[in-house]
Amino acid sequence: MENPGDHLARMRETAPLVQNISNFVAMNLMANVLLAVGASPAMVHAREEAAEFAALAQALTVNIGTADPAWGAAMQDAAAAMNAAGRPWVFDPVGVSATRFRRDLSARLIALKPTAIRGNASEIRALAGLSGAARGVDAGDSVEAAMEAAQALARRTGGVVAVSGAVDYVTDGTRGCRVANGHPLMARVTAMGCSLNGVIAAFCACAPALEATAAALACYGLAGERAAQAAQGPGSFQPAFLDALAAQTPAALSAGAKVSAA
Structure with a gap:
């Protein structure tokens, strides 16, 4: 697997335009995260322009956290446009079982x-047709409990599935890896997971999905580790995280990434 730092360097050289049909809670942080990591964010969700704008973007994220029927239709239109153009899109099934x-x-x-699909263990199990222990939008299942579901879902979609947790799991249905970067404070700031989708999309715009997703998770988690060293709590963690993400170098990411085969 290619060094995660090489993925970061390539993404920053490209600075992909990432269209995000996200949720109201996540939009501001997500845009700032994409700017910090080196991509270009666009928050475009109106059905009247979502597909047309997708033709301009290098990648798309779709997040159902605060979706309504009109947004849902826009998500489908934009995803279809990305498929037609052969460009990547990332789906976050927030609270899918609720x-x-x-x-x-x-x-x-x-x-x-x-x-790519990224969700917590309960969301991935629900997407695969299994019961889970979700509490609204929060997971009640372990990453290990969702590994087989993730593999089956990846085979069904032909894409990559990432299960977020203390140690993330990423699979294309055949191959898999674990990413152990991150810090508990990341779970104490709203929209951190939603914002990660944009980073995954930006990396997938520049490389094959399995390696790109693992590199994005490592990049994000390592920035969280660095930010936690300076933060006093969740309030100071968010700006420290943006600073750490912007300051991260390809060499530091290659040295600090905790990616292993699974």
Whole structure:
């Protein structure tokens, strides 16, 4: 597997335009995260322009955290446009098991075969048709409990599935890896997970999805480790994280990435 730092260097050289149909809670932090890591964010969700804008973007993220029917239609339109252009898109099934609307919308999006799906263990189990112990948008299952579901989902979609947790798991249905970077404070700041999707999309715009996703997770988690050294709590962690992400070098990422085969 290529050095994660090489992925970061390539992404920054390209500075991909990433369209994000995200949620109200995440938009500001997500845009700042993408700018800090070296990509170019665009928050475009109106159905009247979502697909047209997707033709301009190098990657797309879709997040159902605060979706409604109009946003759901825009997500499908934009995802179809990315598929037609052969460009990557990342799906985050936030709280998929909580309501019928989320389950139905997620099923329609899965049918469009995302390049990468990132969720917590309970969300990935639910997408794969298994029961889980979700508490609203929070996971109640371990990463280990979702590994087989992630593999099956990856084979079904032909894409990559990432299960977020203390140690992340990434698979394309055949191969897999673990990413052990990160810090507990990351879970104490809202929209940190949602913002990660943009980084994954930016990396996937420049490299094959399995390696790109693992590199993005390592980059994000390592920035969290560095930020935690300076932070006094979640309030000071967020700006420290943006600074750490912007300051991260390819060499530091290659040296600090904790990626192993699984």
